[in-house]
Amino acid sequence: MTKTDMVDLALPSRAWSAGNCAEPPHPSTRTAASLFPLSLSPENTSIVLDHGRCQGGIPGFEILEARGSGPVTFKVIYSETKDGIDSETVGGGPFFLFSNAMDSYRNLFYTRYQRLVLSTPDSSVKFPRAGFGCVSLESTLKASFQRSNQILNRVWRDGARTVDMCSVRKGETQAAWDVTPMAHACLACIGRHAGKGRDLGVFIRASGDSVSTSINNQEIGVMSGLHIQPILGGEVNSGSVAFGGPEGWTSLYQASVVKDLKGAILYENGLLIPSRDRTLADFQVGTNSVACTIDGAKRDRACFGGDLHVLGRSIAYSTSCLEAVAGSTELLTSHQTSDGYLGNLCPTQAPLHEAGSGIPTPTYAFYSLTYALLLVVAVKDYWMHSGNSAAARKCFPRLERLLHLVEKHRSEELGLIQAPPPLSIHWFPMNGPLFGASGGIHLAYYDALKATQAMAALAGTEKAMGPSSNAAPQGLCQDINAYATWLGVAPWHSDNLARLIGCAEKDHLPVAFQNLGHWDSAKVLSPYATGLAVEALFKHDMGLGAEAMKTDGSPFSHDTSLAHGRSTWPVFLLPEYLAGLKVVEPGWRAFKVRPVLAVIASIDYSLDTQLGEITVGLRYDEVSQTGLISLTAPKESVAEVHAPAGHILVDGPAVITGPVAGLSIKFYGEKSGERKWFVLDELVEAASD
Template sequence: MRLFALGLALNVLAGLDPSSAEGLASDATTIILGSNGTITLKGNSSTSEVILDYGANVEGFPTFEIISVSGDTSGLQITYSESLAVLLSSPTSDGPLGLAAAMDTYRINNYNITEPTNKTNRLIQGGFRYQKLALLTPGDMVLAKVGVKPSISTTPIASLPGSFQCSDDRINQIWNVGARTVQMNEIPARSIPDFWEVSSEGSLVHSLAPQSLSGVVASSLMDYEIEFDVKPIAGGFSFSALASTLNDGVYIWCNIANGSISANSGSSESADFLAFATLPSNITVGNWYHVKAAISAELISIYFGSTKVLEFSQTYAFFGSSGLGAALGQSAMFRNFTLASPAVNFEYSAQLTDTSFLPDFLMGTNPLAAAVDGSKRDRISYAGDLDVAVGSTMVSTVGVEYIMGTLELLGSSQMTPGFFSPTAKIQQEPYSKPLESNITGLIGYSFNMVTAVANFYQYTGNTSIAKEWAPKVVRMLDWADSQVLPSNGLFNISNPAFSGDWNYYDPAQSGVVTKFNMVYAYALQSSLTMLDDAGVNTTTYRSRLDALRVAINTHLWNSEPGAFYISEALTDSFGQDSNALAILAGVTNSNHTSSQVLSTLSELSTPSGPLAFSNGTVAAGFRKLISPYASAYHLRAAFAAGDATVANELLHSLWYPMADPAGANYTGCFWETLDANGGPGLGAITSLCHAWASGPTGELSTYILGATATKPGFREWQVSPMTLGLSWAAGTIPVPDGGVYVAWNATEGQITHLEIESPANTKGVVSLPVCGDGSTWKLNGQAISTSNGTFTVNGGQNLVFSLS
């Protein structure tokens, strides 16, 4: 095996500096090349494999040129991975990824090469740093221009609208990596290709996970039948039963290549085994068959024609819908699909001979630009992720169209009671009216929707956003109030289906849960300005916020650790994000102070960053993992409380190791989750480019540059930098009419020089240290004085404050 780093010397790994375009070799047709030269593969030899290192994550359509071939070259296999360790150890690399149709399911592509040719994949490979080329047959081939055609923006970080630099290169690297993480998760409109190849003969499916029929009714079916015609072309085909909206269900694999049919849990053939049978010997590839499956929570029966080939019961999945697919290396043609459930008077049918059915399975293109959670996984929009990503986006890429598209998708999924669906697949069209449903999941994400849109409005000042969203926010907040217990004034989850949170792998909490009360308070607080500007009388919401803060302090505080406990079921433990939100939502007070909460949260610290929950939760089934998502709120709370020590510890223990090009799993992006040792926390499937981890980029610009909007759209602003022990910092926060540029120098933590440029027709307040040693402040060379260190200024001019 050979290892190339962007065409450099053999066996050399080179990290990409994400703040520049250097290292990403690009030719005139916008191909990011994994190697600048030719690559020779000789099958059945020591040179049968080559690994290319792109230095940092890339994504898009893999492409290569075959210069020459000799002998048997039918077995070219190309594998992708964010992690070298996973690429070398896992037979399926860091896939398969069956959750959505926004990228290729498998991280392995097989090619039958017989002559010189150019190849470009039809589907996108999500984020990967490494690419392994292997010739599995005893021939020789020479390849060139091996690379990827980007499906996202590749604007160098240094050329983005927003900027940040300071005297600590580690902090600069953190800001840059966060910006690149955001950029990697901004999906342009109509950039996702159709998942299937559709013709008048039927739909060709090659190595793709089944995507379940979408819709409120379809996703909740418990008893139904499906029928379809199929012509296996290579190996066999598959379909799903009782599959969720994320395609997790019962996976039926008709592996005609070895004459078997099996059932697995999950969304691919690599999941856990449920049932098995031998197929009749007369079922072969190349012929059309009619397949029927009778599906219920109790029993699943499968027929080829009138012959029953498999029947089994299972306890893995109990409701959902179905889709069609093909396992790795297999392909089939499908047509005439029907799904019927007489029990709920539901029927669906499609001939599968034109593309009109693709949106029904969310397998078409994406109608809107959207911000997703991860470049590799899940490539789905989540409200919780957006809540963190908005701030980092607006100070770096300023991807307004991506946030607007995501808000349109998620906002259209509001249900009649007022709460939202927590997720939206980017291939779906926005709904035209509220969904007739009285249940959702991840209820905290509905509150995150409110804070995300309120934060976005604060950056943009776009009054149309306020007017469009005010009725949605009012419905959500009014529903939340209806769930408050009269006995204690706390928000209560009476239906466990609403529970669950970003940590899906931990036990869901219902009843009175501190996190949900905190995020409710934060949503109330964050939305007041937007509601006021939309003409809503906010007196009631302010009163509710005051009452909720009192109730939380009265009932949810545990004086023993000095923190707010997790839930009424876990009163001896505390969570990182819920306590950080207490600071951000103004819940902390003179009795339960922000400094006390931050001090208690320090008990979560490890050399690799803070654990998301205290050790007492382990006995309740919680995992000891580190969450950049929960830590984003922790970091924001530390900055908001003016605690430079905590902020520095978080930045340097958690985020810098991910941002360090010398790190073992460096991708140029921030990760979804870490284990207690600082490695990828969820194994091979861990997303190593996850937007919810980008929090430091937004917070560094907001607090170190110190520029914040005191009126939406930065019509009025404040500059009050926090030095964080730095000697200088400079950067631009983009605003609707230009940008607010801030640059400062500091000595021993005190600012001595400050420059500000801001758009005309704005005004601001500048906060500087009060001089008590005989020094005076000058503004553009003229002495100025103030008793409290604040100066009111007008925009549209270059302001230079200097201490003399």
């Protein structure tokens, strides 16, 4: 980190010795600057720094003095969670699976804790400053949410920041590989002196199921009987290749040549500086060519269709970074197999796949048929929030091809979608994956059919949906049951409140699984599944954030990501249901306002749209059952205002054409009897203050 970067170093809000001392019970009242200088010594070999929230930056520090009999060594460990620096010597990642295999893990983004560890005995180091140097600016929110409940205000603000952390600007991702002139020199060194400066001629040859290594034309080792395949499924591996190694190791490569069994060259690259751009693109380890969304700020950092299904709506109601949604849909839908399977998983560095290029579609782009169907819904949502009909029209034929593929896997006898692995993968919260027919894929298919029906006018066609069937549940999987209830596939039951957000133990948060045998024992709370449940309840006027949690609200494990796009439901649920604001026509040309009452006194929400600012305010007096909706609508927009369930607008149904500013609309309870106008007048006066 340069001297200039150190000027903008974000300092921690508290610090404590990590030796035998426990974490202080409360945040320090000292200012960040007053925490320093900090010293590592034989008596205090480890210090933990807490920034209070996740920071995006490069760990940096200044050294005031260092004492010892020789060179002094210390480590800086950083993690998103406190358990990460306590449980892992390498901090909070990289995590196994996609982030590791795709070279998509980024250790420079969104960590909260740092741990300084002295490694050299009988030495000391004094730091005047330590923290994170900013490498990513926070986006300016295009919306605001305020209500009388401060807890929900914080939930929305923290969720909006998570949305920002899970949105990647074009060109923001740093290259995972370095292409330097030192590669050939390093390959020439086998010892400190022997053979110095001489090319040793190291060759690695892969043929069939064996790999051999030769030095100076002498074969030194052979591995045979190898079976290399993608993480998911048994397809022939294609696309990104990741090279990893132990902590602190660096792999150096030069002069890659791939030939077929007849000796014809399939790929050749010297891997030197003149080929830098090509190398980073070929191995998909460069920057991101389009703005994009990622599933987690610190986890896989990959773009998933299933996560976009949630994150796209959260973006629309907070940062309005719709270019990240557009880039995600463009990247994912550019990948499609010849039979119609639509891409639904890509590292952000993956290039757009050009149809008709003759290059096979990379196998890494396909995770789950359910996620592909949820991507269809995400495309429809993007179209509604952005009004970008051209983008939706461009990918509509690809969406249709996907639905035709799904229909081919429908059993005529059972009426179920029975796709083979790996298409039929379903990932339950912190449990899975499982393969086979599931409620999730059928609900996503139904939702995708509804989405394409809404977009059918773009292609000049009409779509029809087939019937769905119900089966009596044996146990309860929270996300599946909630999804079915929200879609209207499953009938509404009077006990749905207890079923969807209830829990087995008093004072505990709702669990993802109930009465499902061994699934219950995990006691997993899934903000994703709970978000679905809350939306289902909101839709039926029942008004009463991390990747996964325990039922007491703590992270499920030390590597649980707290900044996860799939868990940002409150960011759009609160304004869409509590304020009641929902888009009706693409680009917010028409919208409706129908609040869900949830033991609140007031709500204020504003959103910058392409047409201009929309604001919705709500004031409600529970005793008199009277309330007020205030509305600002931009020019060329039409607002349809409805009273909350069980209430009536004073002047009847309201259809309002913009522009209007601060328009007040009164409502009262159907069973309130006497209309207490004086309360309404007080609400109007309070709203104008």
